[in-house]
Amino acid sequence: MQPKESLSLDEIDLSDLDGFWTLPLEEREGAFATLRRERPIAFFAEPQLGFAPSGRGYYALTRYRDVVEASRHPEIYCSGRGSTSIPDLPPEFLEYYGGMINADDPRHARLRRIVSRAFTPKRLQALEGTVAAAARAIVDGVVEQGECDFVTDVASELPLRIICDMMGIPPSQYGFVLERTNIILGPGDPDLVAEREDIYGALLTAGAELGELVRELGRAREENPTDDVVSALVNAEIDGERLTFDELASFFILLVVAGNETTRNALSWSLVALDEHPEQRRVWAADFECVAPTAVEEIVRWATPVIQMRRTVTRDTTLSGQRLEEGDKVLLFYNSANRDEGVFEDPYLFDVRRPDNRHVGFGGFGPHYCLGAHLARREITVLWRELFRRVPGIHATAEPARLRSNFINGIKHLPCALTPA
Ligand code: HEM
Numbered sequence: 001m002q003p004k005e006s007l008s009l010d011e012i013d014l015s016d017l018d019g020f021w022t023l024p025l026e027e028r029e030g031a032f033a034t035l036r037r038e039r040p041i042a043f044f045a046e047p048q049l050g051f052a053p054s055g056r057g058y059y060a061l062t063r064y065r066d067v068v069e070a071s072r073h074p075e076i077y078c079s080g081r082g083s084t085s086i087p088d089l090p091p092e093f094l095e096y097y098g099g100m101i102n103a104d105d106p107r108h109a110r111l112r113r114i115v116s117r118a119f120t121p122k123r124l125q126a127l128e129g130t131v132a133a134a135a136r137a138i139v140d141g142v143v144e145q146g147e148c149d150f151v152t153d154v155a156s157e158l159p160l161r162i163i164c165d166m167m168g169i170p171p172s173q174y175g176f177v178l179e180r181t182n183i184i185l186g187p188g189d190p191d192l193v194a195e196r197e198d199i200y201g202a203l204l205t206a207g208a209e210l211g212e213l214v215r216e217l218g219r220a221r222e223e224n225p226t227d228d229v230v231s232a233l234v235n236a237e238i239d240g241e242r243l244t245f246d247e248l249a250s251f252f253i254l255l256v257v258a259g260n261e262t263t264r265n266a267l268s269w270s271l272v273a274l275d276e277h278p279e280q281r282r283v284w285a286a287d288f289e290c291v292a293p294t295a296v297e298e299i300v301r302w303a304t305p306v307i308q309m310r311r312t313v314t315r316d317t318t319l320s321g322q323r324l325e326e327g328d329k330v331l332l333f334y335n336s337a338n339r340d341e342g343v344f345e346d347p348y349l350f351d352v353r354r355p356d357n358r359h360v361g362f363g364g365f366g367p368h369y370c371l372g373a374h375l376a377r378r379e380i381t382v383l384w385r386e387l388f389r390r391v392p393g394i395h396a397t398a399e400p401a402r403l404r405s406n407f408i409n410g411i412k413h414l415p416c417a418l419t420p421a
Helices: 025-038 064-072 091-097 107-119 121-143 150-155 157-167 171-185 199-223 229-234 245-276 278-286 288-303 373-390
Strands: 041-044 058-061 147-149 308-313 317-319 322-324 329-333 411-413 415-417
Touching: 058 064, 064 317, 064 329, 091 199, 091 245, 107 121, 107 229, 107 245, 121 150, 121 157, 121 373, 147 150, 150 157, 150 245, 150 411, 157 171, 157 229, 157 245, 157 373, 171 199, 171 245, 199 229, 199 245, 229 245, 245 278, 245 288, 245 373, 245 411, 278 288, 278 373, 288 373
Parallel strands: 058 329
Antiparallel strands: 041 058, 147 415, 308 329, 317 322
């Protein structure tokens, strides 16, 4: 795919959800190429979102070096004022959505220290078998049909099962969890929250319901600890620290949201990418284990499932010549940084052996760098190992139905044919 610069600089409006974010991908990429070259730190008025009041606007950081600079300096570009989404979160949202991704030190460091217990190498090692078994079961479930919806039947199943399993949520609740995470991340898309439905209410209800599910679990594990993550978070008084039930609830919501929607979209876009680049599919299939580490990084760069995160400027400063004032919002456009031609050679090429792939798909190497990056890499590797083994000819049979969002680079549906070995 090559970018098409069909919009002039002044026609580009990153806040136009119905216009800009529904453009064909070539045109969207083209607009970001124009911004990087001609106005790398551009100011936009905020979109009207319906569930929170709009602020005065934001600066869009579209070059790699500015995205990384802002990520690495949380003392100047913070996460805890308002939120990391474009609108400030209304206070009543903070109970469910005020997790560590929206916090700064010392609160962020404390939360991250505690929840990192869920992601120790030992726990991830223990999950290996679970991930492989889940991938096998998912492929078992569809292989006989010969066709399926790759998003709903395959890609969204894996991360959900793993996170729920990790947290000790029973399989009977998986559907319940998935529905609520879809609402939380897709409020701009009428397929997920009906147009006239109250987005504000839908978000609060989804948060409250997920929160209650895990609070109940926390109470049960406090009385009867097992070896699952929830038990470790509410009981183990390592360094005298543990999560309160409210913190447990917002951590769980962050995990299911951050872990599901992102990995599922990386997986879905990877099928599209391999279809569009049959020579890359051959390279990977010919030597799966050897190519997998670079292929997985390239998938995350290529897909960039999280389009952007916001930071808020804590003091007057200058970034690449642009004056910024305290209180200004900056949006870190990871998708654009990951196509920065000054950093990536041939950035529009999907190259499963891309060397030195320092993409920012998991964040710009600051303190909020994705906590689940290793897990996500495992999931992508394991699922493709299973697919290459069982249905190496798997391919999409229609164009991806894209999510309308300026936050998640999502695919809602992707019909595919499962061609066995
Ligand atoms: C391909 C899959 C994934 C992508 C592309 C992704 C991307 C991201 C990005 C861009 C951030 C923000 C980084 C920053 O602000 O510097 C983030 C943070 C986070 N991610 Fe992921 N993620 C993925 C998978 C996962 C998984 C599987 C989990 C957990 C099960 C997870 C949990 C988190 C958490 C907890 C944070 C917040 C970390 C903090 O604030 O300290 N992510 N992720």
